[in-house]
Amino acid sequence: MPLDDVRIRPAQPSDETALAALDRETWSRLHAVAPRPAPDAAFFDERHAPDDFLVAEAAGAIAGYIRLVPPTPLAVNAHVRQIQGLAVAPAARGLGLGRALIRAACARAREQGANRMTLRVLGHNAPARALYEAEGFTVEGVLPGEFLIEGEYVDDVLMGRTLD
Known part of the structure; x- marks a missing residue:
């Protein structure tokens, strides 16, 4: 599937079943x-x-999503948006879909008045x-060993960028 055939759009409530399936698959x-x-978990x-999600649609099916939200409800960081989830269907990987979703999220954040992601x-x-x-x-911080996943300590890496 060429990237030209992919449409990135805001999620709709009717996308729930497809997004839940994609979430389980990825x-x-x-x-x-x-x-x-x-298997019966709600996505929304x-x-x-x-409203927090952008979806990538290819050939009429959802092939990926990105979640973009304010990191806190505080007015002092209303200029920041945070990516809190990105998924691309296995069949659509390697086509630039993740990159397209990130770029669309950055554009949406700018439209919302953010200058940092x-x-x-x-x-x-x-x-x-x-x-x-x-x-x-860029890496802006690391929380060493923040998570214990299957018996292994894993770092939580904090990354950020300005939105020019």
Whole structure:
């Protein structure tokens, strides 16, 4: 599927079933600290509203998503947005979809008045870290051994960039 055939758009409530399936399909200890989603788990809830997501649609099907939210409800950092989730369907990997979603999220953050973007990524997730670095994010902090995943301590890497 060429990237030209991909449309990135805001999520809609009707996307819930497809997004929940994508979330289950892409779940991995490489990036997840929460347990694997249950087969009947809702994707949207009081903390994860459709307005928080952009979806990538290819050939009429959802092939990826990114979650973009203010990091806190505080007015003092209303100029910041945070990526709190990125997933690309296995069949759509390697086509630049993750990069396109990040760029769309940065554009949306600018439209919302933000001038800074942050995220957190697990230290052992080398593919995600490389993607974020290629998109201008730099490591701004590391919480060593922040998570104990399957008997192994894993760093929580804080990354950020300005939105020019």
